[in-house]
Amino acid sequence: MFDYDAILNSLLNPKLNKQQLGKLVQIQSQQFTSERKNLKENYSNxxxxxxxxxxxxxxxxxxxxxxxxQLSEESLSAISETTIIDIGCGPGTYTYAAANLLPNAKEFIGVDESELMLKQAKKLNDEYFKEDRVFFKNRVPQIENSTLIFGNSLNEMGMKAAFKLIKNLKPKFIICIEPGTKEVFKEVLELRRKLLNLEYKVNYPCMGQGRCPLQETDDWCHQSIKVSLDYELESLSQVAKLDRKVMPATIHLYRLSDENKPVVENEARLIRLKRIVKHAYLWEVCTIENKIVSLEVPKKLFKKKMLKQLDAISSGIKLSYTIDKELENSTFRVKEIEVEID
Known part of the structure; x- marks a missing residue:
């Protein structure tokens, strides 16, 4: 997505070699998981x-x-008409990603309390991106027509503080990209409940606006993003002993709207790739009625080229299907299916 060599050349310390970077990434990984009390060290070094x-x-x-x-052209166009505010932007991760993906948007603002993170974000712009639509601040600006992006920042600032910020700004769109863990999912579900009470609609991943079927279960819904990495970046991930070719994430998008879109009964969201057997894919989906359904998808429905794409799909995509018959264990075999692959 980005020029990786340009990123390496624009680091605060571009002299760090791959082995040094790998060891530092390992330290950070521990801080993000088992040593969260040391998390602030990430922002002062x-x-x-x-x-x-x-x-x-x-x-x-x-x-x-x-x-x-996964979004419609109408949704992307509507987001482009807002000011994009990246909360807890770090080095500008989602600020620059959004600027790259939304060429027609006019303004992107990254917000972070860490002066060193903002220094890194600005250096990336000075030496690589040279993007005149991007700005960085240490406080959230009061802008009415906005899209808020919480990129791993809900997890750090807490849902209570995030909800207070949302009520104050009343953004048109709210994007949450958080760790794909059970604990985070349960917290995001609570935010989902509160946002639905504020007349927000779930645009992603939920197909319907009703109660989540996993609300009071020990299960959770998350996306599993599969990507191909630059050779040097993949090499760094091997040194750090961290796989980034498959990334679990809890991704939600909310839109402030009072309109009710027409219900398409046979649409669903793929929430789990259960397994692949010789003759079929076994998938778990969430329907427009907010029900969990298991599908047996025969491989014979697809051409060879499509089968290769399906072998590498990420959970979280939309599909539509027609049921052939019900099998054992509440599983349905489909006779027709359309899968939206970018």
């Missing part, structure tokens, strides 16, 4: 910020790319 930018900046950007690939 130029080498750690450089490592974050080298590893997480170019890979996380694919998550926004995936979300936008």
């Amino acid at each position: 130029e080498d750690l910020i450089s490592a974050y930018t080298a590893f997480y900046f170019p890979t996380n950007a694919y998550k926004l790319d995936f979300l936008f690939s």
Whole structure:
């Protein structure tokens, strides 16, 4: 998605080699998971910020790319008419990703409390992006016609603070891109409930606006983003011993709207790739009625080229289908299916 060599040349410390970057990324990975009390160290050290930018900046950007690939042209056009505000922008991860994906939008603002993160974000713009639509601030501006992007920042600032910010700004769109964990999903579900009470509509991933079928279960819904990485970036991931070719994420999009779109009864969202057997794909989907359904999708329905694409699809895509018959264990075999692959 980006020129990886240009990113490496624009780091706060561009002299770090691959082995050094890999060790620093390992430290950060531990801080994001088991050592979260040390998380603030990421924002006060130029080498750690450089490592974050080298590893997480170019890979996380694919998550926004995936979300936008699932949206209608009307939705993308409507988002382009707003000011895009990236909350907790870090080195400008989703700020620059959005600017790349929305060429017709007029303004993008990255907000972060870390001066060093903003220094890195500005250096990327000065030396690589040279984007005159992008600005960075240390406080959230009061802008009415906005789209808020929470990129791993809901998880850090807390849902209570995020909801207070949303009520204050009343953005037209809210994009949440958070870790694909059970714990985060349950927190996002609570935010979902509150936003629906504020007349927001779920544009993604939910097909319907009703109660989530996983609300009180031990299961969770998340997207699994599959990407191909630049050779040097993949090499860094091997040094860091972290796989970024498959990235789990909890991605939601909300839109402030009172309109009710027509219901398409046979549409669903693919929420889990259960397994592939010799003759079929076994998928779990969430329907327009907000029900979890298991589908057996015969491979004979597709041409060889399409089969290769289906072998590598990400969960979170939209599909429509016609049922052939019900099988055992609440599984339905389909006789017709259309899958939206970008």
